[in-house]
Amino acid sequence: MKKKSMVYAVMLFMIVNMLAGCGKKTGEPAAVMPEGYCFTDALGQEVTVRKTERVVALMGSFAEVWLSAGGSLAGVTDDAFDERGLELSEETVSVGKYNNPNVEKIIALNPDLVLLSSETKEHAALKEVLKQAGISAAYFKVTYFDDYLSMLKTCTVITGREELYEKNGLAVKTKIEEILDRAKAEEPPSVLLLITYSGGAVAQNSKTMTGNMLNDLGCKNIADENQSLLKEFNMESIVKEDPDYIFVIPMGNDDTLAMKNLKESIEKNPAWNGLTAVKNNRYILLPKEKFLYKPNEKWAESYQYLSEILYGKK
């Protein structure tokens, strides 16, 4: 019994020491610029940014926004390289996958600011750790163009490059408004927006990025009323609604698998080929870069793409 009490004493001692060590504050960074920019992020936190020399973005699209705000990046996640093909400097380091960021790597880069997504649970989990490490973490949520605009505004204020907000933000907004003005139809076309992956396909409603674009362009999304389509692909409902246009976005890492599923299960279905949209060549596959990933400063091009399909070139 003596030996066991000793073992336990040692264990408890170690634990207490560790926790005592953890409790020590990590302290503020040594050099502090007098002015700090303070804003509220998507998680409702007050974020204060002083230096912005070393920034880490945990999502490819956020990396792109930061670059178009004139900033430079010390670290990004893999999707910035793979999916976006961004022009990144030699020094930019990968900190893992966007849904599996390596917190040690992030801290090792000694960043002044980390850009995270408030919609991704792995990012949400880092909030406390980054806080304890004394690193500013700002969460953003970008679904619609206005969200992008707001994020760009914040970023350009931080970088102090207001003119980039004009160029990459307001100018795009103007273009979009022009497109929307010209897009007037007598009757709002009905659309079905599908997203396919290797496991199947589901519909998206007007609350999603592309769905919202279609809505802005005056379309009526059949999944807005028929909510069950959001969860599963129901051929009967689709035949009943018989939408004017069918748009498909292939998701997932592997396009070919998504396409395979599309061709084999959906397109082979005779009911599918009887749909108006399919018969009249209005069954369209949308490119990922414009409609799955956030187009950011190229948002107007996405609107343009859809507008031309719906209303023809003007």
Added chain:
Amino acid sequence: MMEIMIRLEDVTYSYNRQPLIHGMDLTFEKGKITTIVGPNGCGKSTVIKLSSRLLHPDKGKVFLENKEIGVMKRKEFARSVSVLLQSSHIPDMAVEDAVMSGRYPHQTPISFSSAEDKRLTEYAMEMTYCQSLRSKNMRQLSGGERQRVFLAMVLAQDTPVMILDEPTTYLDINVSYEIMELINSLNRKLGKTIVLVLHDLNLALNYSDRLAVMENGKVVAYEEASDHRVHRCISDIFKVDIRRLTEKGKSYYYSFKL
């Protein structure tokens, strides 16, 4: 002067609405070996369990030296009555630890083994010839060795009353006799009150002071083991004959089929 150790008073016990025992009165005498015999299903095990608080009577009371056992504290009862059950459960522990666990009713829940505990454990192993087995695991023992260890466990419990349910079943006949001799000596040397359930009539006839014969939940005979009334009862129920054999001035009884 007959002293009563355990008394069942008007005890009824049912299982699934089937009355196993109804209105039974039975006493076990202090310092004597009392054996219960009877055909399968007659209720012997039920009587044992009622006497050892493993079951509670639906009606009636059980007394230990005039104290109602239902209201006694658990450990207090365990210091007075120990039970050796027909258990198929073989604990995975060393013999010495198993025997020591018999001391539990005498210890507080958190205490370690006292000098007294160690002494009585040694003594129990001595009486049952288990010392050579002390570091072996229970699961490595033969049937006979295991039974001796179980006996040591109840002996270590150091209670005035020991209740043993079929302590010799599945044992070879020579081992059975060893066990019975052991039990006998516990009674003769230490004055323990012993209640047995035995299957083997020969053992019952030759190692008991009193015999209780049960059938269908009732005690149909309860006399000295040498009493011919009890022999007649056994003969009727089991359809055997009982004869006496005298050897070197001692009487032995045996049963056979004419």
Added chain:
Amino acid sequence: MERNNKARLLILLSTVGLAVSVLMGLCLGTSNIRPTVLVATLFAGEPDDFLYRILLTVRLPRVTAALLSGSALAVSGAIIQSVLNNPLASPNIIGVNAGAGLFVLLASAFLPTDPLLLPLSAFSGALLACMLVLAITMTGRLSRVLLVLTGFAVNSIFSAGMNTIMILYPDAYVGAGNFLVGGLSSVTSNVLVYPSVFIAAGFILALLCSKGLNILNLGADSAKTLGMNVNACRCAYLAIAAILAGAAVSFAGMIGFVGLLVPHGVKLMIGQDNRYVIPASALTGGIFVILCDLLARTLFLPYELPVGILMSLMGGPFFLYLILKNRRKE
């Protein structure tokens, strides 16, 4: 005495092993730190130094969490396996994971996102689920079979509840998602303070109960004839197990297998004497989780595997082996 000596040896070895694992866990990672540098940084490091920050905000909490959760779950499993006399039982059986998961989702869906709220809800959920299982079973004399069946039923109901919430409130999944997978990747030290108190208390209680657990090993009837209040004791021991497991799950999420694997493995090596099994399980459990977590974050740098997957990969085959070995014994 051979087995007892073996037990003592195991405890000695695991103590050393634990110290080594802790050292490895602190030194290895995306940046490997030499032990001398480690000590220097820990005691005289500067807040600006990124090594210091990594050590204090990432590795130290993480290794502590691994140690605490591993040992707590192992001891919890050891107790449950003893009480239920089932060598394949684990804290899951009495509803710990299901209760924790459900309450975490509920909190995530309906309550504001306070970082300390999730662990608290996990803990209370775990305890509530266990209490429910115990309460239901006590109406029927706490038989072991009834306990397992009730645990299974409660698990199913709570899991269904969890799925319902995830469908109705998909946002809840974002906050709670990491917890549901189970992992130590974002553990911070403030989350560990309360659970460590409960775990320490649980260890002490478990050690004190080792004698009673040994008596239970003799069988319920034998324990009764020795004067033990079997029902009350079973309840009390399971409550201790629930507290240990609930505290562990509150910050480590739903990691399984430790509670099953480690105590069973320990018992195979040194037998069922709980006076040795409990400390040995605590030590080996800590080692197991620290090492699994280390592998999880270093095998495919900079990517991190979920610790649960690694434990399943290592635990799955061992589990099969246990089942087969158990079958041959019976």
